[in-house]
């Protein structure tokens with residue numbers, strides 16, 4: 001059942017057509033006509049979870065649990081290894097019941113990336129402390145993502161309807177597992193209020209995963225034959241708004257900017273607005289499924305090349321300098337932050 005659902009998520013993601021808006025277009029960065037820099041001086045490396053990674057890009061949680069998803073995880077892991085960037089596996093719930101094939105589809109990621117790379121576990125907010133520790137141990141995770149997905153569950157016919165107590169659950173996981181916990185959405189964004197409540201229970205890493213990219217209301221609507229949820233396709237907090245509002249919390253809260261990150265502009269703006277790194281899921285999956293490994297690699301190569309170009313055009317030689325870039329907010333985004 002779960003394994004069929006994972007396959008449908010990928011197939012339905014590729015069928016989605018609704019285009020949301022992250023509102024990164026409302027962020028204005030000023031062009032610098034006199035950058036005192038050479039292209040080869042640009043340094044895109046950053047620290048993430050105590051390791052040096054070459055680019056501030058996370059291959060974000062997608063899949064695992066079956067042979068099709070193992071193939072996808074294999075290729076995503078090869079990309080993570082090749083670019084020296086971190087990767088989060090998809091929800092490991094399916095592998096908690098000791099099904100060796102399912103476990104292997106996740107373990108493959110650590111096997112390919114090796115001990116020096118960053119691999120992140122993933123479970124839902126309903127997980128117990130024991131399950132969270134088991135998911136970490138399964139792949140020697142450097143951290144665990146705990147996903148919050150009420151919108152997705154509610155549109156899924158067989159989804160959860162009980163959300164009481166999740167915050168206490170997360171508090172217990174944060175307190176008891178031996179690796180950092182990253183709480184994430186799946187494309188509807190984290191508000192400042194929710195980020196504050198998570199901060200208060202000790203969460204120091206949030207992946208905002210906002211609105212404007214992968215749309216799980218649409219993905220699940222394509223599987224739900226009882227109700228039509230088209231009117232909810234525009235539900236969610238645009239990624240740029242979620243990021244700016246969560247950034248109002250103390251500096252020791254690390255924010256990952258994800259949800260609709262597709263191009264170099266989105267990446268640079270995310271870092272300027274206070275994202276520690278960015279996460280990409282859907283767009284990379286599209287390149288991989290449509291054109292195979294080399295197409296996905298080419299996409300990442302061109303993304304990185306254009307990020308470097310933008311860094312020159314802002315006169316910033318490394319990511320720390322880039323973070324100090326002044327920006328202006330225009331349009332609808334101005335009303336939301």
Ligand SMILES: Cc1cc2nc3c(=O)[nH]c(=O)nc-3n(C[C@H](O)[C@H](O)[C@H](O)COP(=O)(O)O)c2cc1C
Nearest residue numbers: 061062090091147186209213214259260280281282
């Ligand atoms: C096919 C697919 C499967 C996903 N599965 C998971 C998952 O198992 N766990 C999770 O936390 N997020 C999952 N996500 C959500 C992503 O991690 C991310 O939060 C979301 O897609 C928004 O980013 P994007 O617009 O770059 O795709 C999935 C996304 C896609 C496209």
